[in-house]
Structures are given as C-alpha cells and as structure tokens.
Amino acid sequence: MATLKPATVTPPRASASTSALPPTFRVRGNDSGIYRRAGFRSGAVRYELIELLACGGMASVFLAAQFHGGHGANLDRIVAVKTPHPRLDPLDRNDDGGCSADAQDRALLREARIGASVRSPNVVQTMDFVDDGERALLVLEWAEGVSLADLLPSRACRSGGHDHAVPAAIAAGVVRSLLAGLDAVHATRGADGRLVGLVHRDITPGNVLLGVDGRARISDFGLARTAADEAHAFDRTRIEGTARYLAPEQARGERLDGRVDIFAAGILLFELLTGTALYGGASANEIVEAAARGAELAARVLDDHAVPSGIAAVCLKALAFHRDARFATARDFAHALDRASRTTVGIASHDTVARYVDARFVKRLERQRQRIAEWRSVNAGATANRTRVSAA
C-alpha cells in the first residue's frame, strides 16, 4: 500500500483551528487577553507553550518558552516544541486504521536521535526530547522566519498562470544555503566516527525553514534513514515521502542514498526559479512516469522564465532521472550553482535573503514578535514567582 502524503493538500494553518492543541492549552481568550498556560518539565528545565505555530502532516509545532530556573538564574529563551497529532502515525496502524501513541512516541524519539546527530547552522538543532507521561515532545531550536512553503505555490499550478517565482539571485542563495545543510546531513558520522549514510528523504518546502537571519535550515527528520536502516528489509511497497518531491527511485521503493535529497533540492530550485510545480502524481507509477518526462518539461519552463542557461543546466542535472547522472554530492551541486549564478544573476547573501524575508513577511513576523512580548508581559510575574518557589 502506498502511503504518500497528499501532494496537493495544504496542511491546516495555525489560525484555522485549535483542535490540535493539547487539552490543557488554549490560545489567548477572545476578550480576556489572558493565556491559559500549559507546560512540561525536563529535569530542572521548564517549558511553557505560547501558541500553535503550525500543523504539519504528522505533528503540531508550538512556540514555547524554555526556563532554566536553577540557582535563581531564570534564563529563558524561545524554542519550538513538536508533538505528534493523535493517531496519525502511518508506521504502526491499529486495526481501526489509527495508530498507537507508543508508535508515535517511538517515531518521535527516533526523529530526535537522528536530528541530534546532525550539527550545522543550516539544520534545525534538536535540543531535548521529553515524555511527560501523556505525550512525547521534541524540543527544537526555534527557526524564526517562514518555511519555503510560504514562498511557493501550494498546488501544482503549472498552467494556472499564477507566478510565484522569487528573484533568481534569492532562489540561488536559498538553495545554496539548503545545500550546506544537506551536505552536513549526508556527512553525519556515528559514535565510531564512520559515516552513517544519513538520507533525509523528505526535502520539501514545509521542511526547509527560512530564517529571519537569511539562512535556510533543514528540519523534520521524521522520514530520515541511515544506510543501515536502508539495508534492512522493510516494506518497500509502502512509499513514504511527498509526491511532488519524490525521486523516481523513491517512488519505486528502491534502496536510497543521498542523491534522492539532491533530486528534491533540484525540484525546490526549479519551483523557486519558476514559481510553478514540476509534477505530482497519485501513484508510484504516475510519479515515475512524470519524473521520466520531468527534465524535458523543466527545460522548457526554465527557458520560458528566462532562467540563464548555466543555472538551468545545474537544475536539470539535479533532476536527472537516473541518479548516476545527478550531482554526486550536495557540495558538488552547491559549487556548480555558485559558478553558474555568480556570473549571471548573482547569488544572494544571507543578509540579502534576510531583507527579502523581512520585506515579504513583515506583518506576520511583527505579529509574532508582538505575541511573544505580550506573553512575556502577562507571564513575567508568575514566572518569577515559580522560579522563587522552585529555587527555595
């Protein structure tokens, strides 16, 4: 059975519903302006949820405050907390089609372990994993900013005429930054110092966060696998991933390596440059067929968008149907993109990308900063009291 994440369904926005909130948590009351607090502890560290940031395909992600109250230091910082939606994990379904909370927690723990093994400024840092008895919670570095899903069209709109392309220099700068993260993912070493052959397997717009610092950061290691995982027998008839970004070998359920992530990064480059989706598909066969025609179609669309031929060639190489014809490494891809961009459209620095993000999303970013400031002012007294109590 194929368990493709739907290619054309946009996840619900945080503002659309609060049904995914844990029972003890409510966003700000309609008129009272008061937050009901919900929190959890991890040793001496206390967390309090501030608001729902996003509902992904598998989990809800909250903005939270982290307090280190020991010795009266009262250090606080803002983090992101990911907790699975109830009964949605496709890895371990119950008879009724749901899945056990245990399986979800195990999957999140696995995601935490993998995430924690990668260190790069272009990968969201994993800070903690907590099981408070009711739910598993993954504590992540908060990547203040937006995701590439905010920059890109949400549906295949190749013929729709909506042009969502970002300036080519910005596209090159963002993908350059993403490739630095991908290089770090693929270069992950185990405790014995050997490469573990880590492959992300789900490089999609929602899993690439674009910070207010202008950096792209890879997140969501929920589908990541090491070479050892790949070598194990597992159900290869179950396709995992997001249809619009699947390499043909992933759709076919073959054993994967890092070139599957190169392919997905190539699709992201294409989408950023042209503002259009390359392909989708509801079944493995459809995706493989679409991928076989993908490069030819991509060449035409890149040409229509007047993308310089050197950059188009880089994009097409990443999108090669046969993985041997793609860039062997994210670093090779990045160098080729650098060379092709510098002499033509230019390649945006982090500062330039930061200014672009700020200009496009200023209202949303400002609203979020304001909510954090409000939350702090409402909760400052209570936090100080609690710290005094726990320090006593």
Ligand SMILES: Nc1ncnc2c1ncn2[C@@H]1O[C@H](COP(=O)(O)OP(=O)(O)O)[C@@H](O)[C@H]1O
């Ligand atoms: N560390 C983070 N900082 C800011 N936003 C985040 C962070 N992690 C996730 N998000 C937001 O939550 C969304 C869903 O997170 P993700 O980990 O991809 O969940 P899922 O496994 O359900 O796909 C992301 O697309 C992004 O918008």
Ligand SMILES: [Mg+2]
């Ligand atoms: Mg995701």
